[in-house]
Amino acid sequence: MSLSRTKRISSSSSMRSSSGSRRLSGFGPGQGGFTGVSLSSSSLYTGSNGHHHGLGAPLASLSVNKSLLAPLNLEIDPSLSMSRAHEKEQIKSLNNRFASFIDKVRFLEQQNKMLETKLELLQGQGVGRSNVEPLFEAYMAGLRRQMDLVNNDKTKLDGELRNMQGLVEDYKHKYEDEINKRNNLENDFVILKKDVDSAYLVKADLEDKVGALTDEINFLRNVYDEELRELQASIKDTSVVVQMDNSRSLNMEQIVAEVKAQYEEIAARSREEAEAWYKSKFDQMSVQASQFGDELRIVKGEVAEVNRLISRLQSEIEAVKAQRASLENQLAEAEERGELAVKEAKARTRDLEDALQRAKQDMARQLREYQDLMNLKLALDIEIATYRKLLEGEEDRLGQQSILNIQAVSTYSTKSTNGYHSNSSSPAPKLLIKTTETRDNSRYSTH
Template sequence: RSSSRSVSVSRSSGGGTGRISGGFGSRSLHNLGASKRISMSGGYCSARPGYSYGSGHGGLAYRVGGAGFGFGRGYSPGGIQEVMVNQHLLVPLNLEIDPNMQRVRQEEKDQIKSLNNKFASFIDKVRFLEQQNKVLETKWSLLKDQKVVKNNLEPMFDAYISNMRRQLEALGGDRLRLSSELKAMQDAVEDFTIRYEEEINKRTTAENDFVLLKKDADAAYMNKVDLGTKVDALTDEINFLRALYEAELSQMQSQISDTSVVLSMDNNRNLDLNSIIAEVRAQYEDIANRSRAEAESWYQSKYEELQLTAGRHGDDLHNTKMEISEMNRMIQRLHSEIDSVKKQCASLQTAIADAEQRGEMAVKDARAKLAELEDALQK
């Protein structure tokens, strides 16, 4: 939308005619969905001699937002006419600046900045794509140049691929060999484990036998102590009986001597008391000797039997201790062998894993290079 105002003035006088017109214009005093324009135009022509017929003044117009006001009056030759004034034109114009103009300008600036940034990024992308295009063109030219030596490269790559395949087959053979060795080691470990369990069972049985033998040895020792106590008691009893026998014998001798005196006094018969005493003494001594011999023989037999039993148990105990120490040494040796076998198994498993990893990496590398070669050959 636009508004315009024009003022034109023409005058003529005397022996010539003249025309004066003037004008000025401005645009975009403020912009809020519409525009206003005020313009004046004019000009001046030099006077020329001629016929004078008068002067004239012609119209003034103003238009805002599609509506306009105007007035005009012409002066005819021969006199000054009355000027008519339109009162509506004397009303002050509302030429205030819109408060939203700054916000709109800021939005326009932001939009311009964003568009500039997008345009700069687009330019960068275009430059990058141009560089990529140049790189691709260079690669394409190099590949075109390499097509000449295509036939010379194929045997080399075929030899490399065959070498990789041989290495892969060798790694497969090593894997089978290591797998068989691992299986053999696992069987050996299982065998040693079974033997170790058997030795553990034997050790447990030997410990139980040792406990039983210890109980028997303790019982034999207690029997020995009891028999020693009984021997001491019998010895004391024999000594007591001997003392008693000697006391009775002395008492009997005293009685016999007294009786002999009495008999010698009262009776004149001659009695052989010495023989009687000797006979009784012999009988008592025989009884004491037999008792002593029986006690000594019984004690000696029991003592020898206890010694034999203790020696036998001692030998059994010594043999059991020797067997237990031998089993302990064997168990320690088996432990060390099992540890070494476990270490060997771990090292073999590590070697197998490394070989598998190297084989897989070699296969992947060979496949990647083969794919690259195929792509290069196809291109």
Template sequence: MRDFSSMSLGSRNGPRTSSSGLYMGGSITAVTINQSLLAPINLDIDPKIQAVRTHEMNQIKGLNNRFATFIDKVRHLEQQNKMLETKWKLTQDQTTGSSNIEPMFQTYIKNLQRQLDQINNDKDLLDMENRNMHHNVEDLKSKYEDEIRKRNTADHDFVLLKKDVDAGYLSKVALEDRLAGLEEEVNFLKVLYDQELGELQSDVKDTSVVVQMDNSRGLDMNQIIADVKAQYEDIAARSREQAESWYKTKVESLAGQAGQAAEELRNTKAEIAELNRLISRLQNEILAVKGQKANLERPITEAEEHGEIAVKDARALIKDLEVAMQRAKQDMACQIREYQDLMNVKLALDIEISTYRKLLEGEETKFGQQSITNISTTKPCKFYHPNLLDAPDRTIISKVNILLSHSFTFEPCFTKAYTIDRI
């Protein structure tokens, strides 16, 4: 194997070194004679040369195998390229059908929204009824408190009237006692007057008195006593009548007030009982309304929960579909990028193949013009560059730059070569 590391493809007019080591220029040069060729040929075989040749042959075989693998890889990439082109055409030809899932979800969401609006309207109506009921309860509560205040006022008035009745009764008892005392006093005075009158009559009857008076008017003591007695009896009767009339008037007034208070108390008790019945009935109605409200709030809450769950599920499904669609778009974009990369690789490989072909044709032409003829017993020679073999995924421009700026290695693929020098 010969290494041309000191040569560059950029200088095509420069000198080149053939496989036999002779120098060739672009024009005819002077013929030089190597004096060492006139010396006797040493036919001794150096064992190191044989080992070097064996090592070179093994390297040549390995490089040939690598080049064959590279050719197989190129063919495989071409097949993949054709397959991707076919898939791309099929993908371009396919028409994406419209999905009916989104309208179904939209319809379902609209139905749930209508149900939610209806439930909200029912909730507003129930809230309004609840507020009205609370307002009525507050009114009845205020009325009940007013009646309680009236009852307390009536109880206070009843206590005051009872005190007045008790005071009147005590006054009546005192007046009765006074009347009894006055009657006893009148009876005592009557007895006393009768006794004094009897004593006076007895004294007058036994005594004769001669009275000289200037007037001729007579004095009738019986009449005077009768008049005094009548006056006292009249005074006692008037006092008794006045006391009895005052007592009767006071008792009648107190009895009327007590009857009025009792009537008011009965009316108040009846109103309180009616209010208690009304309060109990309203409390029962409030409990029933609260039960209805709880029964209505339960399905409303369940409907809201089901609606929220359904909306969440729908949104999650829509999100999953969007994610799947985005993933499909990303996969398609990745396939497109892979297709473009494969196309770039294909173009690079095409350029490399054409470059190798031109290089091989040029080398064969130049070998035909050289003064040394190489006779090979195996396949044609191959021309390769190590950097290109190790980097199959380089871009076209970088590979062309490698071809123009780096040296190449020429591998003659033969097992045994003979060199014939032209004389």
């Protein structure tokens, strides 16, 4: 049912009400009576019980004596006019509400049509996969690949770290072994240095002894020469004395020669023994000095070799320390890079999960809104159907009872003889006549 039809019904009802009021306006208090009652296409007749009934056939106009009629005081029922006004206002408010509902229904129908179109488009796309999900999946797959690469790099770096730790441990053990060797060599060096010092002291003592023996030999040689000179001098004196004692008839020359030979033999033997002892001592000291010199040279060579080994080990230790520091720095940087990459991957994963959660929440919110709109549409459809039924019922009621005329008529009971009315009349109570016009323009009256 449209809004124009409702307005047409209300306007026709108002016109009929005004016509009914105009029809009854002739019975005001200023009139002395009435000459007749016109009921348009239907008339009244009085039955045996005194009630008037509407007939389909027209009746002749009723002649009434004006002198017998008393003035009537007819008024329209105020409750009826108030109910009519209330019905008009209610119909207006219903029309306004219905118009607003119509606009709202049109808007909701447009929204519903748009949502149905979107739903058809979404259903026509396949299994409901949007274009955003493949992008998210591709991005997440890329992030997973990056995470796998990072994990592989981390595994590789962990292996390299373990290898480096093994190398560091090996170098550490080597370093400790070299430190132990160095300590042992330093101990050996100290021992050898002590031996060298003792050998040097022995050499110095031997040199001092050689000097002392040389001085002693020289002193003994001088003493021997002096004794030899004294002996020669004494022999010479003895020979003089012997020459003086020729009276004894001794062979002094032979004796002197024997003594001289004996002393010379003793001196030669002493000289030989001294020279042999000195030579043996000198040879022994020379041998010992050469041995000590050889040992000193060997010790000096060993000390130089130990010093070179110590310097080489120190350089190797410094290189190992530098390599260890570099490996530790590389390991720390690799761990930082790995942790940073893992943190970035986790952050990206969290961002993607948050974005996916937000997308799911938006989708759920849109579905809820769509469900709310569908529920609202269903409620509005139900309300519209209810109002349609109410309006159709009201339209049927107004169609069956569109014009209502109420008349108050004073009736008199008359006695007729041979078709003439007598002059005697008795007043009767007032009668309310309600004339109703139906949809097919037929009228019926009730009282």
